[in-house]
Amino acid sequence: MAPRARALLIAAPAVLPVALVLTGALVAALLQSLGLLPIIGEPEFSTAAWDADGELLLATGISVYIAAASTVLSVVVGFLIAAYVLTSGVSSRVLAVLSAASVPIPHLVAAGAMGLLLSDAGFLARVFGMPSGFPGLVGGRGWGAAILEFGWKESAFVALVLVGSMARSAGGLCEAAATLGASAKQRMLHVLLPLALPALGVSALVVFVYTLGSYEAPWLLGPVSPEPLPVRAVRLFGSIDLTARPEAMATALASVVVGLAAIGAGLLLLRRVRGWR
Amino acid sequence: MSSSLTFDRVSRMFGQSEVLSDVSLTVPARSLVALLGASGSGKSTLLRIASGLDAPSSGSVLVDGQDASAVPAENRGIAVVFQKPLLFPHLTVVDNVAFPARMAGVTRREARSQALEFLDLVQLGGFARRMPGQLSGGQEQRVSLARALAAQPRILLLDEPFSSLDSRLTDDMYELVGKIRAELEPTIVLVTHDRREASVLADTIAVLDEGTILQHGPVPELHYQPATRAVNRILGGLNEVPGHAAGGFHTSVLGRVRVQPGVPDGPALLVVRQEALRLIRNDDGGTSSGDEAPTGVVTEVKSMGAHVLVRVRVESAPGSGSTAVESIAVELAGAPALRAGDRVGVSLAGGQGWVVRA
Numbered sequence: 001m002a003p004r005a006r007a008l009l010i011a012a013p014a015v016l017p018v019a020l021v022l023t024g025a026l027v028a029a030l031l032q033s034l035g036l037l038p039i040i041g042e043p044e045f046s047t048a049a050w051d052a053d054g055e056l057l058l059a060t061g062i063s064v065y066i067a068a069a070s071t072v073l074s075v076v077v078g079f080l081i082a083a084y085v086l087t088s089g090v091s092s093r094v095l096a097v098l099s100a101a102s103v104p105i106p107h108l109v110a111a112g113a114m115g116l117l118l119s120d121a122g123f124l125a126r127v128f129g130m131p132s133g134f135p136g137l138v139g140g141r142g143w144g145a146a147i148l149e150f151g152w153k154e155s156a157f158v159a160l161v162l163v164g165s166m167a168r169s170a171g172g173l174c175e176a177a178a179t180l181g182a183s184a185k186q187r188m189l190h191v192l193l194p195l196a197l198p199a200l201g202v203s204a205l206v207v208f209v210y211t212l213g214s215y216e217a218p219w220l221l222g223p224v225s226p227e228p229l230p231v232r233a234v235r236l237f238g239s240i241d242l243t244a245r246p247e248a249m250a251t252a253l254a255s256v257v258v259g260l261a262a263i264g265a266g267l268l269l270l271r272r273v274r275g276w277r
Numbered sequence: 278m279s280s281s282l283t284f285d286r287v288s289r290m291f292g293q294s295e296v297l298s299d300v301s302l303t304v305p306a307r308s309l310v311a312l313l314g315a316s317g318s319g320k321s322t323l324l325r326i327a328s329g330l331d332a333p334s335s336g337s338v339l340v341d342g343q344d345a346s347a348v349p350a351e352n353r354g355i356a357v358v359f360q361k362p363l364l365f366p367h368l369t370v371v372d373n374v375a376f377p378a379r380m381a382g383v384t385r386r387e388a389r390s391q392a393l394e395f396l397d398l399v400q401l402g403g404f405a406r407r408m409p410g411q412l413s414g415g416q417e418q419r420v421s422l423a424r425a426l427a428a429q430p431r432i433l434l435l436d437e438p439f440s441s442l443d444s445r446l447t448d449d450m451y452e453l454v455g456k457i458r459a460e461l462e463p464t465i466v467l468v469t470h471d472r473r474e475a476s477v478l479a480d481t482i483a484v485l486d487e488g489t490i491l492q493h494g495p496v497p498e499l500h501y502q503p504a505t506r507a508v509n510r511i512l513g514g515l516n517e518v519p520g521h522a523a524g525g526f527h528t529s530v531l532g533r534v535r536v537q538p539g540v541p542d543g544p545a546l547l548v549v550r551q552e553a554l555r556l557i558r559n560d561d562g563g564t565s566s567g568d569e570a571p572t573g574v575v576t577e578v579k580s581m582g583a584h585v586l587v588r589v590r591v592e593s594a595p596g597s598g599s600t601a602v603e604s605i606a607v608e609l610a611g612a613p614a615l616r617a618g619d620r621v622g623v624s625l626a627g628g629q630g631w632v633v634r635a
Contacts, residue, residue: 169366176363178350179328180377180428190380194367 026256033249039242049246055232056247060254063228066143067212070150074207075200077151078158083192085163086170087184096163099156107153111217114138114149118221138221143228145221150214154207158200165199166192197273205266209259229255279306279464280341280354280431282327287336289322289488296322298488299336304432306341309458309465310493311479313472313511319488320468324434327466329353340431351380356430358438362417364409370420371396371405377428395423398460399453415446419453426457435467439474451477472513476500484508500550502537502631509548509633515586515606516554518547519635527632530591530603531623532571534630545632549625551608556587557622558615570622576604578615585609591623 001009031037035046050056085096102110117123119138121130128134137144170192177187215230222228227235229251236248282304289297297319304310312320325331327338329350337346345353356377364373371392372379378388396402399419409417418438425433435454439447451474457463469475475482476496483493484507491511492504503509506517520529522545527536529547536547557570573591587607605623615621 172359172361172363173365175330175350176357176359177365177376177380178330179353179355179357179434180380180424181351182376182380183351186380190376191365194365197367 026253029249029253033246033253035246039245046246049250055226056251056254058226059229059232059251060258062143062226063212063230063255064258066146066150066218066222066228067208069143069147070154070211071204071208073147073151074154074158075204077155078162078203079193079196079200081155081159082162082166082196083188085159086166086192087174087187096159099159102153102156103160105153107149107214108216108220110153111146111149111220114145114152114217115221118145118148139223141223143218143222146217149217149221150207150211154211158203158207161203162196162199166195170195198270201266201270201273205263205270208262208266212259212262213255229258279462281306281339282355282432282464282466283339283342284323284327285337285339287323287326287333287338289319289326289331290334296488297326297333300485300488300490302483302490302493304464304466306464307462308480309454309467309478311467311469311475311482312485313469313475313482314485315470315511318485320470320485321436323485324357324436324466324468327432328355328357328434330357354428354431355434356425356428356432357434357436358418358421358425360437360440362409362414362421364412364417364420364424366409368409369405370401370407370409370412373409373420374424374427376424392423392427395427396420398426398457399423415442415449418442418450422450422453422457426461426463430463432464432466435465437469440469440471447474454478472511482512484511486511501553503548503633505633506546506548514548515551516547516549517633518549518603518605519601520545520547522632527630530571530593530601531605531625531630534625535628536630536632540632544635546635547630547632549630551586551606553626554605554607555624555626556589556607556609556613556615557624558613558619570624572620572622573605575615575617575619575621577617581608583610585612585615587613587615587621589621589623 028037033049035049036043038044081095081099085093115122115138119125120134120136122138125131125134135144137148173191173195174187177191182190213230215234218228219231219234222231233248233251233255236244236251239248284300284302287297287300288295300319300323302310312323314320322331326333329345329348333346337344339345340353340355365376368376371389374392374395375385375388378391379385383391393402393405396405399422401416401419401423404412404416404420409420412420421438439450442450454465458465467475467478479496481493481495482499484491484499486507492499492508499508499512500514503512503514509517518529518531520527521543522536522540523542525535525538525540527534527545527547531547531549534547571591573589575587576590577588579586579588585608587609589605589607591603591605593601607623
């Protein structure tokens, strides 16, 4: 048996059930979003759920904004943490432990903690004497608290991925660069950053797709309206109005489409990065 | 521009362990000094301290007489070629070699132009556009050497750069180092555990053992006039014949041998290179021809390629008043017709010996 066929056969027991459930769920969601699988009444084809007064487009825009901002923040902070951990001495281990410690904290708990810290009557506002100009991070239009929560949690994830992927090579290459006249900043930009690009790209994709579909932080820390895709999907799905179900499914599918598009574009870009293949 | 390098009473502690202890050594400008020692002797630590990648616990590093201890690695002008080539995997060969110039602010075009000259020097001009992963081990190390030279360092440090190459490639690299020395005259410090490599490349060898320099001197001096037993062993000497020194002579199973002046009377070891001994064979299997050479019985004949190592059990000459027996190693060229059990005479070429304290 050819090695490729053998590998596929070995993976089949794990892959097939996942593929079946995923395909079934997506097809069912698509049919419901098009009115072909109604909870009540007769099936009737309709695209009304996909263009409900532009709300779906607005929700998509908000979700992409939150995911993009969170990804940029996570990637920048994660890279800086990884660079410090890889090139510094004993003190870097403390930072590595602190970063790793934040990974197992659930996003729901982290979002709650971020709310208590950043709300206009929260811990920081009280520390600063409840200033009237305290930024509206929680519930504000900029989704600041949600983005910060994602940035905090996901930067630790990015840092761990980068440290794991570069631990064996970064130290020696940075030392070689130093003896060739590269300053600390040059070593970071001309050695560590190019080395990190493949892992950075992959972890950025993971963070983007995760934050695009994550519900807890935007729900707890964002404004009531407008809503990002996951918050809207959960609200409509749980609504007592069963006719809202097609809109819930369209909203969920929109996040799937955006996620798949991001993965496709990301993989195309990564193929251009040297060292990825 | 080549500079001198001086280690002034350099020590380095790792926790409670002292890896380097009061090391003082001067490397003159344009010379090649080899730091020879076994793994764990502290030679790579000394190199890291010289390059600024590590700091001494005490003592200082002087470049052209100026204390460089506070100067960071990137500003020392000391380039290192490591055991692994450590080429940047995201850069082509030419961009790897152009890296130092780029970091110094030279334009890409100019840096690449300079890099090509150094690639030509290491005979890899045709590999400029390749990625490091497309090179063999020897080619990678050549690029690494070219990259270090492209930094135009005041001092070049080589940290066992040829240890992972096969013997043919190693010989090529030795030729290359000779060519670079002739063309650029850099000051070079070579760290190695290979005494042949040190002997082939270096002007002088500093023998490092357990964090201290045991002896520093020209290559022949270390081989034929070692300061201690440890130096003799590190340089591959196999013979340390116990005996007694008195009046400028050493008496042992090898007979009465003239030694260096100034040796105090008392017990002493005669260190004699296995390459400096000759065997004299009598066809009748009896004692040696009438030149009073001590005699013995061959106990082992071991092939070393083009040479053989013969071990001879030498007994004290009859009437010498001694019953001592010593195993003496003799290295011979060719393939002499010797077998275990043959009786041979042993003679010391030149008749001059060297003793160290017992």
